Amino acid sequence: MALFNRFVDAVVWLVRAVALCQATALFVIIIVTVAMRYGFNNVLAWSEEVPRYLLIWVGFLGAAAGVDAKDHVAFTLVHDSLKGIAHRLLSTFLDLGIIAFGAVLLVYGIELTERFGGDYMTSLPYTNVWFYTAAPVSGGLMMLFAVRNQLNAWLGTERAVPPTPLYE
Numbered sequence: 001m002a003l004f005n006r007f008v009d010a011v012v013w014l015v016r017a018v019a020l021c022q023a024t025a026l027f028v029i030i031i032v033t034v035a036m037r038y039g040f041n042n043v044l045a046w047s048e049e050v051p052r053y054l055l056i057w058v059g060f061l062g063a064a065a066g067v068d069a070k071d072h073v074a075f076t077l078v079h080d081s082l083k084g085i086a087h088r089l090l091s092t093f094l095d096l097g098i099i100a101f102g103a104v105l106l107v108y109g110i111e112l113t114e115r116f117g118g119d120y121m122t123s124l125p126y127t128n129v130w131f132y133t134a135a136p137v138s139g140g141l142m143m144l145f146a147v148r149n150q151l152n153a154w155l156g157t158e159r160a161v162p163p164t165p166l167y168e
Contacts, residue, residue, distance in 0.1 A: 001157045008148045012068050015141060019061040026054040046123040053131050060138035067098055068145035091153060098146040105139025 033047040066072045079090055113136060117129035151157070 015065050022054045022058050026051050049123045057134045060134040064138045064141035067142045095146045095150045099143050102139040102142035106136045109135030
């Protein structure tokens with residue numbers, strides 16, 4: 001189990017690093033676009049499309065990383081008031097819901113990518129496969145992280161101290 005936890009921790013680190021790089025690129029592109037528009041009255045042709053795709057990827061990857069860290073918005077009154085097996089069963093039920101949602105994202109995201117991924121972006125000569133793959137990738141990651149959370153809970157395995165977040 002320790003090896004599996006180390007593997008998933010590496011995946012989480014990679015997801016956070018990629019999301020951070022994408023968010024940084026998004027910020028830089030927006031700043032350059034504003035400067036070009038108001039300073040030079042000229043805009044790059046792709047300056048609206050690329051940030052939109054980056055924002056979608058950052059959102060999907062951030063949602064997956066939130067599953068691992070259990071950082072999503074939640075009503076925890078009942079969950080925190082339960083003890084023992086009732087707490088564990090509710091936690092399992094919630095993670096099963098996350099796994100089901102991840103499966104929906106994975107299955108229908110793959111279908112969406114197969115149907116529309118061959119279309120070309122409006123301003124760049126690339127296919128939309130890069131845009132549509134955000135959903136199945138995120139769904140698969142959500143499932144992996146929720147399964148890991150449940151395995152650790154049921155086996156009583158302590159996870160290693162989480163790495164320092166990249167953004168703090």
